[in-house]
Amino acid sequence: MNGLVLGGTNSGVGKTIATLAVGTALEDAGIAVQPAKAGPDFIDPSHHEQVFDRPSRTLDCWLEGTDGLRRNYHRGEGDICLVEGVMGLYDGDGSSTAMVAEALDLPVVLVVDASAGMESVAATALGFQRYAAEAGRDIEVAGVIAQRCHGGRHEDGIREALPNELAYLGRIPPGGDLEIPDRHLGLEMGEEAGLTADQLQTASEHIHVEAIQEVATPAAEPATTDEQPAQRDARVAVAQDEAFCFAYPATIERLRSRADVVTFAPTTDAELPICDGVYLPGGYPELYAESLESSGALDDLADRATAGVPILGECGGLMALCEQLRTTDGAEYEMSGVLPAEVQMHDRYQALDHVELAAQRDTLTACRGEHRRGHEFHYSSLTVDSDAEFAFEMVRGDGITEEQDGLTEHKTLGTYCHLHPESGAFDSFIEVLCDESG
Known part of the structure:
Protein backbone atom coordinates (compact mmCIF):
# COMPACT_ATOMS: atom_id res chain seq x y z
CA MET A 1 0.00 0.00 0.00
CA ASN A 2 1.50 3.32 -1.11
CA GLY A 3 1.26 6.26 1.24
CA LEU A 4 2.16 9.84 2.02
CA VAL A 5 2.18 12.09 5.06
CA LEU A 6 0.18 15.33 5.15
CA GLY A 7 2.29 17.57 7.38
CA GLY A 8 1.50 21.12 8.41
CA THR A 9 3.55 24.24 8.90
CA ASN A 10 1.90 24.61 12.30
CA SER A 11 -1.11 23.59 14.38
CA GLY A 12 -4.39 24.95 13.06
CA VAL A 13 -3.29 25.13 9.43
CA GLY A 14 -6.10 22.78 8.40
CA LYS A 15 -4.47 19.34 8.18
CA THR A 16 -7.72 17.49 8.98
CA ILE A 17 -9.65 19.35 6.27
CA ALA A 18 -6.80 18.73 3.83
CA THR A 19 -6.74 15.01 4.64
CA LEU A 20 -10.49 14.69 4.15
CA ALA A 21 -10.36 16.72 0.93
CA VAL A 22 -7.49 14.73 -0.60
CA GLY A 23 -9.12 11.46 0.44
CA THR A 24 -12.46 12.48 -1.04
CA ALA A 25 -10.81 13.38 -4.34
CA LEU A 26 -9.01 10.02 -4.41
CA GLU A 27 -12.12 8.01 -3.62
CA ASP A 28 -14.14 9.91 -6.22
CA ALA A 29 -11.52 8.67 -8.68
CA GLY A 30 -12.03 5.08 -7.53
CA ILE A 31 -8.93 4.94 -5.31
CA ALA A 32 -9.56 3.34 -1.89
CA VAL A 33 -8.15 5.43 0.98
CA GLN A 34 -6.74 4.09 4.25
CA PRO A 35 -6.65 6.99 6.74
CA ALA A 36 -4.05 7.25 9.48
CA LYS A 37 -3.04 9.77 12.12
CA ALA A 38 0.43 10.67 13.35
CA GLY A 39 0.42 11.10 17.11
CA PRO A 40 -1.87 9.79 19.86
CA ASP A 41 -5.03 11.73 18.97
CA PHE A 42 -8.51 10.12 19.06
CA ILE A 43 -10.57 12.98 17.61
CA ASP A 44 -9.11 13.52 14.13
CA PRO A 45 -9.33 9.76 13.42
CA SER A 46 -13.05 9.89 14.22
CA HIS A 47 -13.46 12.30 11.28
CA HIS A 48 -11.42 10.00 9.06
CA GLU A 49 -13.64 7.04 9.89
CA GLN A 50 -16.80 9.08 9.43
CA VAL A 51 -15.79 10.01 5.87
CA PHE A 52 -13.93 6.92 4.68
CA ASP A 53 -15.87 4.27 6.64
CA ARG A 54 -12.59 2.64 7.66
CA PRO A 55 -10.79 2.79 11.04
CA SER A 56 -7.89 5.23 11.07
CA ARG A 57 -4.48 3.78 12.03
CA THR A 58 -2.72 5.45 14.96
CA LEU A 59 0.98 5.97 14.17
CA ASP A 60 3.09 7.13 17.11
CA CYS A 61 6.78 6.35 17.59
CA TRP A 62 6.63 6.78 21.37
CA LEU A 63 3.56 4.59 21.90
CA GLU A 64 4.47 1.84 19.44
CA GLY A 65 8.17 1.97 18.59
CA THR A 66 9.34 1.92 14.97
CA ASP A 67 8.52 -1.73 14.37
CA GLY A 68 5.14 -1.53 16.06
CA LEU A 69 4.30 1.60 14.09
CA ARG A 70 5.16 -0.15 10.83
CA ARG A 71 3.13 -3.22 11.76
CA ASN A 72 0.13 -1.05 12.58
CA TYR A 73 0.47 0.80 9.26
CA HIS A 74 0.55 -2.42 7.26
CA ARG A 75 -2.60 -3.73 8.97
CA GLY A 76 -4.46 -1.08 7.00
CA GLU A 77 -6.34 -1.73 3.79
CA GLY A 78 -6.68 0.38 0.67
CA ASP A 79 -4.78 1.69 -2.33
CA ILE A 80 -3.24 4.78 -0.71
CA CYS A 81 -2.71 5.57 2.96
CA LEU A 82 -3.07 9.23 3.92
CA VAL A 83 -1.27 9.95 7.20
CA GLU A 84 -2.47 13.18 8.80
CA GLY A 85 0.30 14.86 10.74
CA VAL A 86 0.29 16.35 14.23
CA MET A 87 1.14 20.00 15.06
CA GLY A 88 3.83 21.46 12.79
CA LEU A 89 5.94 19.04 10.76
CA TYR A 90 8.96 19.07 13.08
CA ASP A 91 7.21 19.73 16.41
CA GLY A 92 7.20 17.19 19.25
CA ASP A 93 10.04 15.28 20.90
CA GLY A 94 8.15 12.03 21.51
CA SER A 95 6.70 11.46 18.06
CA SER A 96 6.62 14.34 15.61
CA THR A 97 5.15 14.12 12.12
CA ALA A 98 8.70 14.13 10.75
CA MET A 99 9.61 11.18 12.99
CA VAL A 100 6.62 9.20 11.71
CA ALA A 101 7.55 10.01 8.09
CA GLU A 102 11.11 8.85 8.78
CA ALA A 103 9.95 5.63 10.43
CA LEU A 104 7.75 4.77 7.45
CA ASP A 105 10.08 6.24 4.78
CA LEU A 106 7.11 8.10 3.28
CA PRO A 107 7.16 11.45 1.45
CA VAL A 108 5.67 14.53 3.08
CA VAL A 109 3.09 16.78 1.44
CA LEU A 110 3.17 20.14 3.21
CA VAL A 111 -0.13 21.88 3.97
CA VAL A 112 0.53 25.65 3.88
CA ASP A 113 -1.86 28.47 4.77
CA ALA A 114 -2.08 30.57 1.61
CA SER A 115 -4.73 33.00 2.84
CA ALA A 116 -2.33 35.93 2.97
CA GLY A 117 0.50 34.96 0.67
CA MET A 118 1.60 33.89 -2.80
CA GLU A 119 5.34 33.72 -3.43
CA SER A 120 5.85 33.58 0.32
CA VAL A 121 3.96 30.26 0.36
CA ALA A 122 6.66 28.82 -1.90
CA ALA A 123 9.39 30.31 0.30
CA THR A 124 7.83 28.73 3.37
CA ALA A 125 7.57 25.31 1.72
CA LEU A 126 11.15 25.51 0.44
CA GLY A 127 12.34 26.38 3.93
CA PHE A 128 10.62 23.31 5.38
CA GLN A 129 12.17 21.15 2.66
CA ARG A 130 15.71 22.45 3.13
CA TYR A 131 15.50 22.35 6.91
CA ALA A 132 15.23 18.55 6.71
CA ALA A 133 18.69 18.29 5.16
CA GLU A 134 20.19 20.94 7.45
CA ALA A 135 18.83 19.15 10.54
CA GLY A 136 19.88 15.71 9.31
CA ARG A 137 16.29 14.51 9.00
CA ASP A 138 15.81 11.66 6.56
CA ILE A 139 12.55 12.87 5.03
CA GLU A 140 11.47 14.22 1.66
CA VAL A 141 9.15 17.21 1.49
CA ALA A 142 7.81 16.39 -1.95
CA GLY A 143 4.89 18.70 -2.57
CA VAL A 144 2.51 21.39 -1.38
CA ILE A 145 -1.22 21.77 -0.88
CA ALA A 146 -2.30 25.41 -0.62
CA GLN A 147 -4.91 25.75 2.12
CA ARG A 148 -7.43 28.64 1.98
CA CYS A 149 -6.31 29.52 -1.54
CA HIS A 150 -8.40 31.32 -4.15
CA GLY A 151 -8.11 30.36 -7.80
CA GLY A 152 -6.85 32.48 -10.66
CA ARG A 153 -3.94 34.80 -10.00
CA HIS A 154 -3.65 33.69 -6.38
CA GLU A 155 -3.17 30.03 -7.28
CA ASP A 156 -1.02 30.80 -10.31
CA GLY A 157 1.34 32.90 -8.23
CA ILE A 158 1.91 30.07 -5.77
CA ARG A 159 2.34 27.38 -8.41
CA GLU A 160 4.75 29.44 -10.51
CA ALA A 161 6.89 30.33 -7.49
CA LEU A 162 7.42 26.72 -6.40
CA PRO A 163 10.78 25.20 -7.42
CA ASN A 164 10.72 22.09 -9.60
CA GLU A 165 11.49 19.75 -6.69
CA LEU A 166 8.25 20.77 -4.94
CA ALA A 167 5.14 19.49 -6.70
CA TYR A 168 2.02 21.63 -6.66
CA LEU A 169 -0.74 19.20 -5.61
CA GLY A 170 -3.74 21.49 -5.52
CA ARG A 171 -5.61 23.91 -3.33
CA ILE A 172 -8.47 24.03 -0.85
CA PRO A 173 -10.68 27.12 -1.26
CA PRO A 174 -11.31 29.45 1.68
CA GLY A 175 -14.65 29.26 3.41
CA GLY A 176 -15.98 29.48 6.95
CA ASP A 177 -18.12 26.41 6.37
CA LEU A 178 -14.96 24.31 5.90
CA GLU A 179 -14.22 24.38 9.61
CA ILE A 180 -14.79 21.77 12.32
CA PRO A 181 -15.90 23.20 15.70
CA ASP A 182 -13.48 23.05 18.64
CA ARG A 183 -14.03 22.10 22.24
CA HIS A 184 -11.72 20.99 25.05
CA LEU A 185 -9.41 18.11 24.01
CA GLY A 186 -9.59 19.29 20.37
CA LEU A 187 -12.17 19.24 17.61
CA GLU A 188 -15.65 17.85 18.08
CA MET A 189 -15.95 14.16 17.24
CA GLY A 190 -16.64 13.07 13.66
CA GLU A 191 -20.17 11.82 14.30
CA GLU A 192 -21.01 15.14 15.99
CA ALA A 193 -19.56 17.69 13.56
CA GLY A 194 -18.54 15.90 10.40
CA LEU A 195 -18.46 17.87 7.18
CA THR A 196 -21.29 17.23 4.74
CA ALA A 197 -20.80 15.49 1.39
CA ASP A 198 -21.32 18.83 -0.39
CA GLN A 199 -18.69 20.55 1.78
CA LEU A 200 -16.18 17.78 1.10
CA GLN A 201 -16.86 17.99 -2.61
CA THR A 202 -16.16 21.72 -2.53
CA ALA A 203 -12.97 21.15 -0.57
CA SER A 204 -11.75 18.42 -2.95
CA GLU A 205 -12.54 19.97 -6.34
CA HIS A 206 -9.07 21.42 -6.89
CA ILE A 207 -6.93 18.52 -5.63
CA HIS A 208 -4.69 17.03 -8.34
CA VAL A 209 -5.37 13.32 -7.99
CA GLU A 210 -2.81 12.06 -10.52
CA ALA A 211 -0.07 14.16 -8.94
CA ILE A 212 -0.99 12.81 -5.48
CA GLN A 213 -0.69 9.25 -6.82
CA GLU A 214 2.73 10.01 -8.30
CA VAL A 215 4.03 11.33 -4.98
CA ALA A 216 2.83 8.36 -2.86
CA THR A 217 5.36 5.55 -2.33
CA PRO A 218 5.46 2.16 -0.54
CA ALA A 219 6.11 2.31 3.20
CA ALA A 220 8.98 0.63 5.04
CA GLU A 221 8.28 -2.92 6.19
CA PRO A 222 8.61 -4.00 9.84
CA ALA A 223 11.67 -6.01 10.78
CA THR A 224 9.60 -8.51 12.77
CA THR A 225 6.54 -10.49 11.73
CA ASP A 226 3.06 -9.49 12.82
CA GLU A 227 2.34 -12.48 15.04
CA GLN A 228 -0.72 -12.10 17.25
CA PRO A 229 -0.73 -13.79 20.70
CA ALA A 230 -2.99 -16.80 21.16
CA GLN A 231 -6.74 -16.58 21.74
CA ARG A 232 -7.70 -17.04 25.38
CA ASP A 233 -10.94 -18.09 27.05
CA ALA A 234 -11.99 -14.72 28.42
Missing part, protein backbone atom coordinates in the same frame (compact mmCIF):
# COMPACT_ATOMS: atom_id res chain seq x y z
CA ARG A 235 -14.81 -12.24 27.90
CA VAL A 236 -14.15 -8.48 28.03
CA ALA A 237 -16.87 -5.84 28.35
CA VAL A 238 -15.81 -2.61 26.61
CA ALA A 239 -17.62 0.68 27.31
CA GLN A 240 -18.60 2.31 24.03
CA ASP A 241 -20.86 5.36 23.79
CA GLU A 242 -20.65 9.17 23.62
CA ALA A 243 -19.00 9.35 27.05
CA PHE A 244 -16.41 6.64 26.34
CA CYS A 245 -15.25 7.10 22.75
CA PHE A 246 -11.44 7.26 23.00
CA ALA A 247 -10.31 3.74 22.16
CA TYR A 248 -7.68 3.05 19.53
CA PRO A 249 -8.99 0.76 16.76
CA ALA A 250 -5.87 -1.35 17.26
CA THR A 251 -6.83 -1.85 20.92
CA ILE A 252 -10.26 -3.21 20.04
CA GLU A 253 -8.69 -5.35 17.30
CA ARG A 254 -6.19 -6.81 19.80
CA LEU A 255 -8.88 -7.51 22.39
CA ARG A 256 -11.09 -9.19 19.77
CA SER A 257 -8.17 -11.29 18.53
CA ARG A 258 -7.50 -12.57 22.04
CA ALA A 259 -10.88 -12.72 23.77
CA ASP A 260 -14.63 -12.48 23.34
CA VAL A 261 -15.53 -8.78 23.34
CA VAL A 262 -18.97 -7.39 24.18
CA THR A 263 -19.72 -3.66 24.22
CA PHE A 264 -22.02 -1.72 26.53
CA ALA A 265 -23.19 1.89 26.91
CA PRO A 266 -22.76 3.18 30.48
CA THR A 267 -24.89 6.27 29.74
CA THR A 268 -27.98 4.19 28.88
CA ASP A 269 -27.57 0.52 29.82
CA ALA A 270 -29.31 -0.79 32.93
CA GLU A 271 -26.65 -3.39 33.68
CA LEU A 272 -23.15 -4.55 32.90
CA PRO A 273 -22.83 -7.61 30.62
CA ILE A 274 -21.58 -10.88 32.09
CA CYS A 275 -17.81 -10.76 31.67
CA ASP A 276 -14.39 -11.66 33.10
CA GLY A 277 -13.11 -8.09 32.92
CA VAL A 278 -14.07 -4.53 31.95
CA TYR A 279 -12.29 -1.88 29.87
CA LEU A 280 -13.42 1.75 30.25
CA PRO A 281 -11.61 3.88 27.64
CA GLY A 282 -11.33 7.65 27.73
CA GLY A 283 -13.87 10.14 26.47
CA TYR A 284 -16.13 12.86 27.84
CA PRO A 285 -17.81 11.62 31.03
CA GLU A 286 -18.07 15.24 32.21
CA LEU A 287 -20.48 16.00 29.35
CA TYR A 288 -22.73 13.08 30.32
CA ALA A 289 -22.30 13.19 34.08
CA GLU A 290 -26.03 13.36 34.80
CA SER A 291 -26.69 10.19 32.79
CA LEU A 292 -23.74 8.43 34.40
CA GLU A 293 -24.92 9.38 37.90
CA SER A 294 -28.13 7.41 37.32
CA SER A 295 -26.47 4.63 35.31
CA GLY A 296 -27.48 1.10 36.26
CA ALA A 297 -24.41 -0.16 34.41
CA LEU A 298 -22.09 1.90 36.65
CA ASP A 299 -23.89 0.65 39.77
CA ASP A 300 -23.38 -2.87 38.49
CA LEU A 301 -19.74 -2.04 37.78
CA ALA A 302 -19.21 -1.06 41.42
CA ASP A 303 -20.64 -4.38 42.59
CA ARG A 304 -18.44 -6.33 40.18
CA ALA A 305 -15.36 -4.39 41.30
CA THR A 306 -16.06 -5.24 44.94
CA ALA A 307 -16.43 -8.88 43.89
CA GLY A 308 -12.94 -8.79 42.38
CA VAL A 309 -13.67 -8.50 38.66
CA PRO A 310 -10.63 -6.84 36.98
CA ILE A 311 -11.53 -3.37 35.66
CA LEU A 312 -9.24 -1.07 33.65
CA GLY A 313 -10.17 2.59 33.28
CA GLU A 314 -8.18 5.09 31.19
CA CYS A 315 -8.61 8.86 31.69
CA GLY A 316 -12.40 9.26 31.23
CA GLY A 317 -12.72 5.68 32.46
CA LEU A 318 -10.66 6.63 35.52
CA MET A 319 -13.01 9.54 36.18
CA ALA A 320 -16.09 7.29 36.03
CA LEU A 321 -14.47 4.93 38.56
CA CYS A 322 -14.05 7.72 41.13
CA GLU A 323 -16.52 8.73 43.85
CA GLN A 324 -17.60 12.13 42.57
CA LEU A 325 -17.19 14.40 39.54
CA ARG A 326 -17.39 18.19 39.91
CA THR A 327 -17.79 20.30 36.77
CA THR A 328 -16.36 23.78 36.21
CA ASP A 329 -19.70 25.38 37.11
CA GLY A 330 -19.70 23.65 40.52
CA ALA A 331 -22.26 20.92 39.78
CA GLU A 332 -21.49 17.64 41.54
CA TYR A 333 -22.34 14.14 40.30
CA GLU A 334 -21.88 10.77 41.94
CA MET A 335 -19.81 8.31 39.91
CA SER A 336 -19.34 4.57 40.51
CA GLY A 337 -17.33 5.02 43.71
CA VAL A 338 -14.85 2.21 43.03
CA LEU A 339 -11.70 4.31 43.47
CA PRO A 340 -11.07 6.57 46.51
CA ALA A 341 -10.86 9.90 44.68
CA GLU A 342 -12.89 12.90 43.57
CA VAL A 343 -12.66 14.55 40.15
CA GLN A 344 -12.51 18.30 39.49
CA MET A 345 -12.90 19.66 35.95
CA HIS A 346 -10.90 22.75 34.91
CA ASP A 347 -11.10 25.32 32.12
CA ARG A 348 -7.49 24.68 31.11
CA TYR A 349 -5.82 21.36 30.43
CA GLN A 350 -3.92 19.88 33.38
CA ALA A 351 -1.55 17.60 31.49
CA LEU A 352 -0.50 17.02 27.88
CA ASP A 353 2.47 14.80 27.07
CA HIS A 354 3.80 11.44 26.10
CA VAL A 355 4.35 9.53 29.34
CA GLU A 356 6.30 6.56 30.65
CA LEU A 357 5.19 4.50 33.64
CA ALA A 358 7.26 2.16 35.83
CA ALA A 359 5.23 -0.57 37.55
CA GLN A 360 5.89 -0.77 41.28
CA ARG A 361 3.77 -3.91 41.66
CA ASP A 362 2.02 -6.46 39.51
CA THR A 363 -1.06 -4.84 38.02
CA LEU A 364 -3.53 -5.28 35.15
CA THR A 365 -1.34 -3.83 32.40
CA ALA A 366 2.20 -4.63 33.58
CA CYS A 367 4.22 -6.80 35.92
CA ARG A 368 6.39 -5.24 38.60
CA GLY A 369 9.49 -3.64 37.09
CA GLU A 370 8.01 -3.34 33.60
CA HIS A 371 7.65 0.01 31.85
CA ARG A 372 4.73 1.17 29.73
CA ARG A 373 4.71 4.14 27.36
CA GLY A 374 1.51 6.08 26.70
CA HIS A 375 -0.09 9.50 26.44
CA GLU A 376 -2.01 11.83 28.76
CA PHE A 377 -4.25 14.77 27.90
CA HIS A 378 -6.94 15.85 30.35
CA TYR A 379 -8.78 18.83 31.78
CA SER A 380 -9.49 17.18 35.13
CA SER A 381 -7.54 16.64 38.34
CA LEU A 382 -8.05 14.16 41.16
CA THR A 383 -8.11 14.57 44.92
CA VAL A 384 -7.28 11.15 46.36
CA ASP A 385 -7.72 9.71 49.85
CA SER A 386 -4.63 9.70 52.06
CA ASP A 387 -4.44 5.91 52.04
CA ALA A 388 -4.79 5.58 48.23
CA GLU A 389 -2.46 3.09 46.55
CA PHE A 390 -0.79 3.52 43.16
CA ALA A 391 0.66 0.95 40.80
CA PHE A 392 3.03 3.19 38.79
CA GLU A 393 5.71 5.79 39.27
CA MET A 394 6.07 8.37 36.51
CA VAL A 395 9.31 8.23 34.53
CA ARG A 396 7.91 10.92 32.25
CA GLY A 397 4.66 12.87 32.57
CA ASP A 398 2.42 14.09 35.40
CA GLY A 399 0.16 11.16 36.24
CA ILE A 400 -2.53 11.46 38.90
CA THR A 401 -0.65 12.98 41.81
CA GLU A 402 2.92 13.41 43.07
CA GLU A 403 4.38 11.71 40.01
CA GLN A 404 2.29 8.59 40.48
CA ASP A 405 -0.40 6.98 38.35
CA GLY A 406 -2.47 3.82 38.36
CA LEU A 407 -4.88 4.26 41.27
CA THR A 408 -5.84 0.80 42.55
CA GLU A 409 -8.64 -0.73 44.62
CA HIS A 410 -9.77 -4.37 44.64
CA LYS A 411 -8.63 -5.57 41.18
CA THR A 412 -9.43 -2.21 39.55
CA LEU A 413 -6.81 0.02 37.92
CA GLY A 414 -7.50 3.63 36.95
CA THR A 415 -4.93 5.70 35.07
CA TYR A 416 -4.70 8.99 33.20
CA CYS A 417 -2.43 7.23 30.72
CA HIS A 418 -3.82 6.05 27.38
CA LEU A 419 -1.97 2.91 26.25
CA HIS A 420 -1.58 1.39 22.80
CA PRO A 421 -1.68 -2.41 22.35
CA GLU A 422 1.84 -2.39 20.87
CA SER A 423 3.02 -1.60 24.41
CA GLY A 424 1.94 -5.06 25.55
CA ALA A 425 -0.49 -3.61 28.10
CA PHE A 426 -3.64 -5.25 26.74
CA ASP A 427 -1.97 -8.64 26.36
CA SER A 428 -1.10 -8.37 30.06
CA PHE A 429 -4.72 -7.45 30.80
CA ILE A 430 -6.03 -10.55 28.99
CA GLU A 431 -3.58 -12.82 30.82
CA VAL A 432 -4.76 -11.43 34.17
CA LEU A 433 -8.39 -12.11 33.22
CA CYS A 434 -7.52 -15.71 32.35
CA ASP A 435 -5.65 -16.17 35.62
CA GLU A 436 -8.61 -14.77 37.54
CA SER A 437 -11.24 -16.84 35.72
CA GLY A 438 -8.92 -19.77 35.65
